[in-house]
Amino acid sequence: MKKQWLSEPAGRFALSLQMRLLQQSLAAWPRRGARLLEVNCGEGLFLPLLWECGFDVTGTEHAPDLRARAVINAAARAEVEAAADDCLPFEDNDFDWVVLHVAAADADALAASVGEALRVAARGLAVTFWNTASLPGICRRLSGRKTVWPAPGHSWWRVWRLIKAFRTGRLTSLSTLAGPMCTWNRQCVAAPCNTWLRGLPLGAWSVIRLDMAPLRPVTPLPLRLGRGRLRRPEPALEYTQKHLVPPLSKQRKNA
Template sequence: MDDQQADTAGQFTLQMQKLLLQHSIAAWPRRGRTLLEINCGRGDFLPLLWECGFDMTATESDPDLRAEADRMADRAEVLAAADDHLPFDDGEFDWVVLHLVSHGTQNALNAMAEALRVASAGVALTFWNAASLPYMLHRVTNRKNPWHGPVFCWWQVWRALRSLAAGSISGASVLAGPQGTWNAQCVLSRCNRVLPWLPMGAWGIIRIDLNKSRPVTPLPLRLGRRRMRRPEPVMECGHKSQTKAVNTER
């Protein structure tokens, strides 16, 4: 594959990824809501997320990638942070988008736990899917060339996310066809469209919407009427000494 073909395939791949991300977070309220993007890389998704209407913050540990993402500094704050140790308080953001990029199951679990810690409403995890047909074909026919990034098994991510938090889980994937079809000019490119609930695509998103905490009942409403003190009358006839003198004269 020459440089022009690789560039065309890369643009098509990114376009499909953006389409899937937009589809996956479409149900999230956004006006006045905060969103944290973890492992934002060069900031390829920052314009999309900002245009969706979120108040954006992003983190990236690689200084070179972070420097490229800083082109969005007027729209999003880009900070240096590792995905397993975020400098934010619990529940500081409404939504979190976490791109899984760390090798190893334990590293992925640590990143998921941190994302869930700082999110108050929901988390979306993006990752390259090891259980997809394109990756399996790559392993068989094109092992010498590197894959696009670290891969994770869809069902392992699903089970791990379910074990870490209580909430409703949904998922979708994209790029289900062989890599040769990752081109808008290919007649088979339509097989790479968004597949809701199906884990067959090479790039997937699993979203969890966290259950809202139960509202706290105000204390006066939880107390019985008999436990409420009745208001006492206020004496308005002056100082206590004057009142005592009046009673003595009588």
């Protein structure tokens, strides 16, 4: 994120709600011994949070100045590597979970970054982005502001359809900062409205989480063999040190 953005009250307020929403969005992911990759980690403001959640965290950032600050903010709790979001230096399925912060400005670059994140993710992907279809986004365009947010914005519907087209699992979404930017201040009496309706794509900052479909279960052996090929159950014999004791039904017949 840009230093100028975080130096403003709106930026600091937004960051606090972003951290809260990201933590809530990833709450369903198992984290004991799980590896998580944060793509476009910026200056590493989310790295300590993800580490405290229990993940083994690695961050990637392309810009050298941001990457240097990310190393400082990570404080040895996470690894930070140089990489572009459309060319990650990792093997397929190398991480359990991936968090991708969208930095692409156009649809083609967005598709490339999402596809690359899915390549290295084995269990799930969370995509965070600024939603231009939100009320704050609409107000921003009407006011003529173009460089207010610290990253390029995309319509929630575009990102949702893009991820859904991969057909790799189940999608869920949360958003925050639903109120106008004039309410992005803790001193504002209307500030609580920014946390309302988080389950709807109305907020300026959204997280779309993809939980990949589990592997198909193996068919049990009896179902694959069929009844005709299975041996019928036989009565068990009880064994003692002296002799074999026949089943109780045969003992009654002999008596």
